[in-house]
Amino acid sequence: MHITQDIAYIGVNDHDIDLFEGQYDVSENGMAYNSYVILDDSVAVMDTVDRNFTEQWLANLDAALDGRTPDYLVVHHMEPDHSSNIAVFAEKYPEARIVASPNAFKMMENYFGSGFVADRRMPVKEGAVLELGSHTLQFIGAPLVHWPEVMFSYDAKDKALFSADAFGKFGALDVDEDWACEARRYYFGIVGAFGAQVQKALGKVGGLDLDIICPLHGPVLSENLGYYLDLYNTWSSYGVESEGVAICYTSVYGHTKQAVEELARMLEEKGCPKVAVSDLARDDMAEAVEDAFRYGKVVLATTTYNNGIFPFMAQFIETLAEHKFQNRTIGLIEAGTWAPKAAKGMQDRLAACANIAYTNTTVTIKGSLDETSRAQLELLADELCGIESDPQLKVDAVTQPTAHVAPDPEPVPGVRVQER
Incomplete structure (x- = not known):
């Protein structure tokens, strides 16, 4: 030829x-x-x-x-x-x-x-x-x-x-x-x-x-x-190629996944131009890395595990750091039944990345989603979309939730978890 x-x-x-x-x-x-x-x-x-x-x-x-x-x-x-x-x-x-x-x-x-x-x-x-x-x-x-x-x-x-x-x-x-x-x-x-x-x-x-x-x-x-x-x-130059939000998560019993699906729905309803969701345990991690670099805002959601964070999330953040991840806004969702502390674990690992800004809202899920953690999700979605939140939401979101365990949730209709 x-x-x-x-x-x-x-x-x-x-x-x-x-x-x-x-x-x-x-x-x-x-x-x-x-x-x-x-x-x-x-x-x-x-x-x-x-x-x-x-x-x-x-x-x-x-x-x-x-x-x-x-x-x-x-x-x-x-x-x-x-x-x-x-x-x-x-x-x-x-x-x-x-x-x-x-x-x-x-x-x-x-x-x-x-x-x-x-x-x-x-x-x-x-x-x-x-x-x-x-x-x-x-x-x-x-x-x-x-x-x-x-x-x-x-x-x-x-x-x-x-x-x-x-x-x-x-x-x-x-x-x-x-x-x-x-x-x-x-x-x-x-x-x-x-x-x-x-x-x-x-x-x-x-x-x-x-x-x-x-x-x-x-x-x-x-x-x-x-x-x-x-x-x-x-x-x-590690610039933002496309407006949108990449959500990368791990979930053990489905509660973190449910929170991710609800956040994705909220973002879409608020007019977010693109929501790309990746299950780090099941989807191609290289595509999740691609999305994290493509979009200007990233949400990391994971479970507290062995006093740290779930292994696939740890691997993902390590991969981002190795590839000089920088210049992004990150929102965090942490989950755990008695002592959620994954947000700090994620931030500790992200310290190797330059020029990372965090959202004001961190979502904490004790056991499963409740009114308080849903209010936090709403606040996070508003921040990511640049929307001024309802003051009552902020009051509700800081109320300490009561830990409880619920059955594994059904997926939220209309949200495609592997959407890139």
């Missing part, structure tokens, strides 16, 4: 994979490993693919070469789903030179042995160029987007950016799906901790005349590039 007259796509689709990087669910739509070739006076192959697709990739390459021989293999990123076939390429094309950052060559020795392609290396740094004929590749350092050796390269003739893992997404290329949803989940799961480094890379890319972005995962982007660049700028 030709992207331009001189740039061909030679990547592969993987529908056998279930977990990308051993943790992100891609079983339904698979994954793409992208590779490209520039056909000019000299021929440059841009990255390889996962080791499970060696023969298919070589066949794609042979078809694109149409009898020619590569002069260069350009390595933008050394993660094994892109670099596994470097040794295969080097053996098949012994005259081709390997172009990569100095850090990438150090990693090649880790994978392929000391002195690997020592006589064929072409180390390049920021600002270096590679002349292919009418095409000239300009190299752009992009360390920690998301490994330390990463480079981008820019082809001025076709105005094409080869962006390594940046602008990638989950999903094979033969699957039709929305770009932003899976690109967002991919970004915050894999690149999200490196927002400062992505911002630096975007600053370098911002001055380029771009018509095409060629990532190592996901589709080639050739229309409305401002949309993708703006999203990456929002994501990497």
Whole structure:
């Protein structure tokens, strides 16, 4: 498949994979490993693919070469789903030179042995160029987007950016799906901790005349590039992408779940533009992380457990902190039968996150919802929606509830708990 007259796509689709990087669910739509070739006076192959697709990739390459021989293999990123076939390429094309950052060559020795392609290396740094004929590749350092050796390269003739893992997404290329949803989940799961480094890379890319972005995962982007660049700028600066509230919860016997469902209903009735609810024990936690970063307001609801908080919530907050979660307003719902104290446990863990503001209202459920905790929910919903509350609600909400145990509640009609 030709992207331009001189740039061909030679990547592969993987529908056998279930977990990308051993943790992100891609079983339904698979994954793409992208590779490209520039056909000019000299021929440059841009990255390889996962080791499970060696023969298919070589066949794609042979078809694109149409009898020619590569002069260069350009390595933008050394993660094994892109670099596994470097040794295969080097053996098949012994005259081709390997172009990569100095850090990438150090990693090649880790994978392929000391002195690997020592006589064929072409180390390049920021600002270096590679002349292919009418095409000239300009190299752009992009360390920690998301490994330390990463480079981008820019082809001025076709105005094409080869962006390594940046602008990638989950999903094979033969699957039709929305770009932003899976690109967002991919970004915050894999690149999200490196927002400062992505911002630096975007600053370098911002001055380029771009018509095409060629990532190592996901589709080639050739229309409305401002949309993708703006999203990456929002994501990497930890800004708010969409107005709405993400509610992430755990529930043992259903009482916390009932509170979450009632809060979701209240928010929708008060005109909240979007309510995304995730059960951290059952739903894809990567999607919950995605929603927490997408929306400006987040509600965390959990049970007091072993004098702390429920394990799935602890894991979720730890994941947020690892990914540099920041600049958000958080509301808390805590539950417990005799000594609810989960709110403090959640706040203690969130201390690792920067610029977190808390709502004035914390909802406390002793046993099950009652008039007092429902009044607290109403206050919380008003705060999240920016509505001035009824003063009587504030009086009711501070009245100490009487602990009691009720049967497991029925779900509130009309609230979809897995709505994203």
